[in-house]
Amino acid sequence: MTSLSEVYRAYIACLNRRDWEHLGDYVAEDVQHNGRNFGLSGYRDMLVNDFEQIPDLEFRIGLLVCEPPFVAARLDFDCSPKSAFLGLAVNGRRISFPENVFYEFRNDKIMSVWSVIDKVTVEAQLAT
Amino acid sequence: MTSLSEVYRAYIACLNRRDWEHLGDYVAEDVQHNGRNFGLSGYRDMLVNDFEQIPDLEFRIGLLVCEPPFVAARLDFDCSPKSAFLGLAVNGRRISFPENVFYEFRNDKIMSVWSVIDKVTVEAQLAT
Numbered sequence: 001m002t003s004l005s006e007v008y009r010a011y012i013a014c015l016n017r018r019d020w021e022h023l024g025d026y027v028a029e030d031v032q033h034n035g036r037n038f039g040l041s042g043y044r045d046m047l048v049n050d051f052e053q054i055p056d057l058e059f060r061i062g063l064l065v066c067e068p069p070f071v072a073a074r075l076d077f078d079c080s081p082k083s084a085f086l087g088l089a090v091n092g093r094r095i096s097f098p099e100n101v102f103y104e105f106r107n108d109k110i111m112s113v114w115s116v117i118d119k120v121t122v123e124a125q126l127a128t
Numbered sequence: 129m130t131s132l133s134e135v136y137r138a139y140i141a142c143l144n145r146r147d148w149e150h151l152g153d154y155v156a157e158d159v160q161h162n163g164r165n166f167g168l169s170g171y172r173d174m175l176v177n178d179f180e181q182i183p184d185l186e187f188r189i190g191l192l193v194c195e196p197p198f199v200a201a202r203l204d205f206d207c208s209p210k211s212a213f214l215g216l217a218v219n220g221r222r223i224s225f226p227e228n229v230f231y232e233f234r235n236d237k238i239m240s241v242w243s244v245i246d247k248v249t250v251e252a253q254l255a256t
Contacts, residue, residue, distance in 0.1 A: 102193065
């Protein structure tokens with residue numbers, strides 16, 4: 001038996017490998033993201049686009065809190081979006097920011113995601 | 129024995145009562161907030177200021193994920209900041225937004241907080 005934390009860490013490794021063939025091992029067909037019905041294909045499109053816009057994107061887990069069927073993670077990003085990010089003209093600058101995100105799992109697959117990215121921190125870095 | 133989830137719910141009730149006399153029952157003297165050494169008095173000052181700037185502020189727990197010594201919560205706010213909020217000219221408009229926040233406890237008191245408020249959602253509401 002694999003713990004839900006281990007499932008989550010395997011999901012993050014899948015993202016970092018850009019292993020889209022296996023995304024469906026971790027994400028449900030009817031996945032929701034911030035209340036929207038993305039579905040697995042829409043979720044994959046979002047991730048493919050993220051890696052296209054941010055070529056050096058890497059998901060790193062800063063904090064992981066697990067109480068099945070929920071996982072909460074604080075993800076630490078350190079990357080260089082090519083153009084705009086969150087509506088901000090980053091244009092290749094290297095920025096560091098966290099994302100605090102909740103997941104609800106069903107049968108070891110993500111069925112809902114509630115994500116908040118720290119835009120205020122990005123704005124502060126661009127202002128320097 | 130009280131579970132950490134119950135301690136956290138009591139902390140939120142304390143905030144909503146504006147019961148600053150008892151804040152130290154839930155928050156450590158050397159508390160940190162987003163990496164800064166606030167201390168209990170600085171933490172109290174932040175909260176008092178929040179309630180002054182947002183008279184109808186109420187903390188509501190949307191999601192609660194607990195794995196001691198950590199608690200992760202998604203808080204749902206529906207309130208009317210008097211003037212600026214997150215650098216945005218809200219000026220009394222009613223806005224709804226989430227905060228995804230992690231807490232680390234020690235001896236049933238909060239010693240670290242890592243919070244992200246959803247500024248993008250607030251911006252979208254002000255644009256309508």
